[in-house]
Amino acid sequence: MINCSDPVAERTIVSRGRPKNFCRTDILEKALPVFWQNGFASTSLQLLEQATGVNKSGLYSEFESKDVLYTECIRHYLANGSSSEILNRQPLGWQNIEDFIRAAYCGESAQKGCFTVSSVRDFANIPDEACDMVGKCFSDLEAVILQNVQAETTRMDARPVAELIRIFFFGFCMELGWNTKKATADRKVKNFMQVLYSL
Amino acid sequence: MINCSDPVAERTIVSRGRPKNFCRTDILEKALPVFWQNGFASTSLQLLEQATGVNKSGLYSEFESKDVLYTECIRHYLANGSSSEILNRQPLGWQNIEDFIRAAYCGESAQKGCFTVSSVRDFANIPDEACDMVGKCFSDLEAVILQNVQAETTRMDARPVAELIRIFFFGFCMELGWNTKKATADRKVKNFMQVLYSL
DNA sequence: AAGATATTGAACCGATTGGTTCAATATAAT
C-alpha cells in the first residue's frame, strides 16, 4: 500500500533496497489533526498508528518519542499549515485581517480554529520546545498584525488595536471548537470588522 | 487530621460513629484547581489523592468515577466559583464588565482565567453532562453581559457588542494561562474598555 | 539469485491508568 505522497523525494540518494513507503511529512500531516482534536495527553500511540497508517515500530524509527513527534507537528504546522502568510499580502490593511480570521474556519482543513491556539491548553503537558515555538509564533503574529493596522488610519494607537485583534482571534478560535456553525462565525467576524473600522 | 471546613454541617443527622473528616465540597474545591491546571486526561487519581488529601477509597466512596468528580467540579464552580455574579451588580454598565474581566486575574485564586473557558479544550474527553453545563453557562454569560451593555448608550447594536465582549473574555482567559504578568493584563483590559467606550 | 533496505506484526517491558474490595483502625454515641 502506498500512502505516501512522494517518499522518494525525501531520499537523499537512490539506494537499493525496498523503497520507503511513507515520509516524515506525511506522518506529521496525519498525526497533527489527531493531536489537534484530542490534545496531547489523550492522543495515544494507538490513535497515531491508526491515523498515520504506520506501525508503532515505524513511528519510532522516524521519531524518537511521542514528545518529539508532537514538537515536529507544531514545527510543521508553523512552517506550512498556519494562515499567517495571508497577513503579508499587499496591500496591507483591514482586508488582510479579515481574510486571516476567516481562514480559521473557511480553509479546506477539517479542523477549525488554529492548532497553536488549541495547544495553549496543553502547555502543562507538552515539551518546552513546543511551548517556546508557539510563544514565538504569537509574538510574530502580533507583529505582522500590527503592520496591517499601521497601514490603515485609526484614531487609536495601532499597538493596542493589534493586541485586540490577536486576543479576539484567540477567543474566536476557541469558540470554533465549540460552535462550528459557519453562519455564526461569519456574523462574529463581520461585527468585529465593523468595530475595527470605527477605531 | 482535620482538613474539612465543616463536615458536620453536611450531615443530615447526628449519628454515632466516627465523624466525617472531609466533606464533598472540600474535595471539589481541592480537586478543581488540579483539573484546571492539568486538564482532564492528565489529572490522575494519584494527583487527586495528593491534592485532596483523601484516599482513593475515600474519593470513590464519595464519587462514583473520575468523570463524576469532574462533572461535580464544574457544577460547583458554576454555582460558587465563577465571577459572573459581578455582572448583576447595580447599576448595570461598563464598570461591571470591567470588574468581571479583571476578576479573571485579580481574585484570590491561584488559578488565572476561567475554569469553564479552559475546559473547552477538554470537550473531546469530558462527560457530555459537563459539556452541556459549560455550554449553558456561556449563553447565560452572554445574556447578562448584554443587559449591562444595554444599560449604556452605544451607537452599535448591543447584541454584537455583548458578543464581542464574550469573545474577548475567552481570548483574554486563554492568554492568562500563557502570559500571567498582571501589568500586561491590566493594559489589555484598559485598552479594551477604551474600545468599548467608543462603540 | 544475492544483497540491501524498508516495513510490519508481535512479543515484550515496566509503569501507570481508572476502578474495586476489604480488613484494620480511628472516633464517636450509647
Added chain:
DNA sequence: ATTATATTGAACCAATCGGTTCAATATCTT
C-alpha cells in the same frame, strides 16, 4: 465496653500507557 460509622492503606484487577526489540517479509538494485 459495645456498637456504629468514617477512613485508611494495601492488595488487587484488567487495561492501557509509552517504549523497545527483533524476526519475518516485502521490495528494490545490482
